[in-house]
Amino acid sequence: MDKLTRRYEIGQALGSGAFSEVRQAVDKNTGQQYAIKIIDKSKCAGKEGMIHSEVNILKKVKHENIISLIELYETETKLYLVMELVTGGELFDSIVEKGHYSEPESARIVYRILSAVNYLHDLGIAHRDLKPENLMFSDKTSNARIMIGDFGLSKIFNEEEVMKTACGTPGYVAPEVLKRKGYSRSVDLWSIGVITYILLVGYPPFYEENNAALFALIMKGDYEFDSPYWDNISKEAKDFISKLLVVDHEKRLDARAAIEHPWIKRFKPEENELVDNLRKLSVNSPESPATDIVGHFETDNNESADSEHEFERQETVVLQNSNPKQTAAERQSTAVNLVEKKPAGDGIRFLSLNLFIRPPLVKTNSSDYKDARLTYFSEHILPNYDIVALQEIYARGSSRQKKLISRAKEIGFSYYLRSPAQDLLKGFIDGGLLILSRYPIIHTTRLTFEKSINTDRFTAKGAIHAHIQISDDLRIHIFNTHLQSSPSVVVDLNDPVVTNRQKQLQELREMMINSVKQFGDSDPIILVGDMNVNSRFSKTIGRHSPEYSQMMNILKYGRITGEATSQDTILQFNDLLYERYNEHPITFGDSGEEGIVAYKDGQKRIAEKTLTEKSAVGCCQSIDYLFLANRSGPALKFETNENILVPTFV
Missing domain, CATH: 1.10.510.10 (Transferase(Phosphotransferase) domain 1)
Structure with a gap:
């Protein structure tokens, strides 16, 4: 040990394992930096063979792409391997x-x-x-x-x-x-x-x-x-x-x-050419999605960026949709105003939207214009809202999510919550969920569903929950989710994607119950997201799609069919879109040029225009939802404002 310390200045810890730790070291004579792997012999009883194998191999090899053993020191209790220092990360x-x-x-x-x-x-x-x-x-x-x-x-x-x-x-x-x-x-x-x-x-x-x-x-x-x-x-x-x-x-x-x-x-590179341009992104980014899941941006003067939006107790919910001149992305969105008997627009405007900003390599048709769509959303849609819940804005392999969060910060969204990134072998693509808020997020929970199938197995689908402090008297729970997708438009109730989606709904319901119970019964719950459950009326049976009815039963009572019992925890969700239009508006599909079609009565009606897979063209599904559970808190209600131009849907 004395010989080691005379030669090397041992510094900070770089990492540790089951029976060893690695520390940075500097050669006192040359100033060259090394890594010293310190193996505690007392902790590796029975593993001596592995240690001896590693030492023998390191003594034997010398290659530019293999970490080199410089020299070896040994005491009765420890083994010190002085090794080449690598600093670029894994x-x-x-x-x-x-x-x-x-x-x-x-x-x-x-x-x-x-x-x-x-x-x-x-x-x-x-x-x-x-x-x-x-x-x-x-x-x-x-x-x-x-x-x-x-x-x-x-x-x-x-x-x-x-x-x-x-x-x-x-x-x-x-x-x-x-x-x-x-x-x-x-x-x-x-x-x-x-x-x-x-x-x-x-x-x-x-x-x-x-x-x-x-x-x-x-x-x-x-x-x-x-x-x-x-x-x-x-x-x-x-x-x-x-x-x-x-x-x-x-x-x-x-x-x-x-x-x-x-x-x-x-x-293959030319002989002796070093590998160049291997990494376009820093592996030690301070905003790595693997750790930066929930954030709070501080303003320069340490005052809350949302202070001008503070207001009195809220008592009314107003749901409004976009006007016929808006883009397809805006038409897919849904806005909720929490207002105190004021004209629409004076309260808190809430938006839920699937952005379809999917990971690299997942491209639709020749291009799906990810950058152009994200720029338009950031500049023309995002500033109009106070709380935004987004689906399919993936962090995996792209800086687009990070750029959106940065833009949101610039315009006063001081808080955000996003899906955690996963490792390569378990849900290696993140869930793609994001909540942006001008108001403090005071508590969060996150859920990754136990299992997804088909191509969804590559994605850590789940839900995120933000408990948001609107004022001293009002807090709301926002749950944002994205469920199992279907490979085709028509799906049988016995299809594995349906049964898997129902399992995910059960997990989601359990998450909601566990997340809100510690805060009492007064705070309303808003559940939004891409449920991938097509709710449109069946032409043959004249009612909601069977899977939609089952979804509502699961969310409310925790079962696919049957009435509630006294033992059930009931979440009395209302489907705000259906209550507003008395039908399920199309939120995914392609029904005509520029999203406008002529209906049989001669009126022009809005239809969704999609930039997704070619197989989805013409599907006209209703798969995005906004649910509200009032619970026992303020008397929130759904109302129509005549000043808002409300389109009809095909």
Whole structure:
């Protein structure tokens, strides 16, 4: 220990594990910075083999894409590994922040990983735990090297030796490991196939809610190149992945053959060229969506930016819709005014809107004009409201959500709440929900649904709840949600998407009950969102769609059918849109040029104009909702104001 401290100045902790910690250190003679991994021998009883394996391997390797061991110190109680310091963060964090990499970027990263793995295999070393968390950037510059670290599970093997120890991380582990029949260095190539898949689209090829189901998929090699995420990715990239994710390890490419694959060779950097432009976003952004879930912006003078909007007790709810000159985005919106017997517009204006600002690669038709639509919304719609609940404004792989929050701050929205971002293997795309408020958000809760199916399995769908302090006497609960989508317009009640949506409604109801009970019974509840339940009247039976009726029953009583009992917690929700129009307005679909169609009585009527999938054209669904539960608080009611131009809907 004395020799170590004479040579190095040991500084701040950089990280810690089950039986070790890593600290920054400086060579007192040269000023060069290093990382010192300090292993506590008393904490790793029974794990000595892993420690010795890592040390032996680090002594043996020297490659520009592998973190180097500089020297080793040992005492009776501790082991000190002086190692090359890498400061650029994990590839995992970069993927989470950026969303995905382009093909050239991905191929160059994979080439460097393959180069290092081929070097290890030539030395008779298998890493056995390759994953984005164990791949680091050497520094934060644009030409940072990708570095392999964490050799805790690595093993030096003889050519004839077959490893039989089950190890690795579930989402990246090879089928032969799970089958426990023995395996060799080819496990690393399977992991590289998984990593390549993730680099290109930002989510893994194998994903299930529990390990048993996940392992079943892996052992069958059951994965897909899902549309639309893979539509614009080259056949060569898919072929490369397909030749690595081969269940029969003897037919899987080895590292040397993978380096020679046409996709790698196409983007392979010149000899000795460092990987450049790998990351367009900082992996240590202070506004990383993984941690920045709820925020409060301080004004320069420390006064609340919403002080001019304070008012007396509210007693009336006015729901208003847009006028015929407004855009499709505005027509899809719904506004609620909480006013004190004043003309509409004098109170709190509330908006719920699905923005369809989906993650990169999810594009509709040739373009869905994400930037243009977001700019229009930010400049022309957002300033007119005081509380805004948005769906499908995803943070994953894009700065658009961050830009919207920044714009909202500029115009007085001092508080916001958004869906938490998830990791790569569990709901790797965030829920896309956002609440903006000029009034203080005093309490929040968040829910990620237990399970979504079809393409929704890539998204951490759920709900967010903001308890908002409007004045000393009035607080409101806002719940914003996005439920399981349907792959087609007409869905049978026994279809898995319907039953899954009903499970999500049950989870949502339980969340609402648990979230509001601690605040008493006086604060009204507003529930908004894209429910994906088409409520339009059936032409054959002349009433609400059956799924709509079931949805209302679940929200109110917690069951699909039947009347309430004395044991039920009743949430008496009213469907404000239906009460207003005596029909369900279209909120999704495409019914004619410029969103206007001629009806049979000769009148021009508004219809929704969509920028979503081609398959949705002509669907004319009513799937977005605004529900109000008055509870036992102020006498809120729904009223019509003659000064507001109200359109009729097809």
